[in-house]
Amino acid sequence: MSKTYLIVTEQRDGKLRRVSLEALRAALDCAEAGDEIHAALLGEGLDGLAAELAGYPLAQVHAIEGEELRHYNPEAYIGALAPLLEALRPAGLFLGHTALGRDLAPALAARLSAGQISDVTAIERDGGERDGGERDGGERDDGERDDGERHGGQIVFVRPLYAGKAIERKVFTAFPQVVTVRANNLPAAEPRRDGGTAIVAKRAAAPVADLRTVVREVVRRTAGKIDLTEARIVIAGGRGVKSAEGFRPLEELAGLLGGAVGASRGACDAGYCDYGLQIGQTGKVVTPEIYIACGISGAIQHLAGMSGSRVIVAINKDPEAPIFSIADFGIVGDLFEVVPLLTQAFRQALA
């Protein structure tokens, strides 16, 4: 029986977040012939975004508009999604493993009585045929949960554990399923090539009675143009930058390369930058193509947030700094000399 999957997409400043297209890729990887993938878009003034999303391989885009959806508010979002979940009875939900996804996914999973696999970095499909007994909705008519057992054809979700020191390979044994995907790990879904578009269904969010909280305004303390968790290049500073002013050379290099600036907790604790930039176990997890660590010692809690980066470059004046043990390229030197030289070299190369 064909199934329906739903992507809960995210936008930032009117732009669709790339991680939502990576979540769509995850759904495409899990779907089989005849399955339908729908996308939910929540906010205000969604016409442009809905039209953009309709160009991707989706059956339907559900644009849910409402004043209280302008900023993320779990109560309002759950209230707005509830009728859609009821109507679609999705076999799977896919979200980005972002601040929003981490908050919303478990609440939706609880609502659907679904299992959840979080922070997925890869999806594998073991060979073999799937059992034909899978159904929508996760429950049989007799109230028993459908175990959706597959014979050797399982979809395996790969996720890092213990701050990246171990990898877990997990399978669902029942529907419905909720999955969050880590940014920058799965390729983003591509728009349809045939020029076709998905149906866009517009709905007004039903007013949620007795909203206990209302988000009036979101004040961003970091004004970076590029979202740190989705950046392809991250230039991160540690206590070695020595001051807020010490971040300037890093910002210049990031600006030139179209990257984002991040930081260690050491730099945040010292007051050199905002905690919004913190990368690590208690900060953001980033997996860029290039990570340049400047004046960061490489504590295990920091590595937890960046060790999945494709290429790691470390600049540190201490040749014994632990960061060098995971770096692909290491530069032993003073960051205040090395970073401007790198900026100069890249500027020449890019000219």
Ligand SMILES: Cc1cc2nc3c(=O)[nH]c(=O)nc-3n(C[C@H](O)[C@H](O)[C@H](O)COP(=O)(O)OP(=O)(O)OC[C@H]3O[C@@H](n4cnc5c(N)ncnc54)[C@H](O)[C@@H]3O)c2cc1C
């Ligand atoms: C529960 C818990 C959670 C934590 N979570 C996080 C987390 O999420 N993220 C995180 O980052 N940390 C986290 N930490 C803190 C972590 O243990 C380290 O204290 C922190 O990462 C150190 O930051 P740092 O590397 O910037 O500073 P330091 O360890 O002080 O390293 C500074 C480095 O800069 C180098 N340096 C100095 N001057 C220069 C220069 N001019 N040029 C080049 N190099 C220079 C030094 O050689 C040194 O290696 C956590 C700790 C705990 C206990």
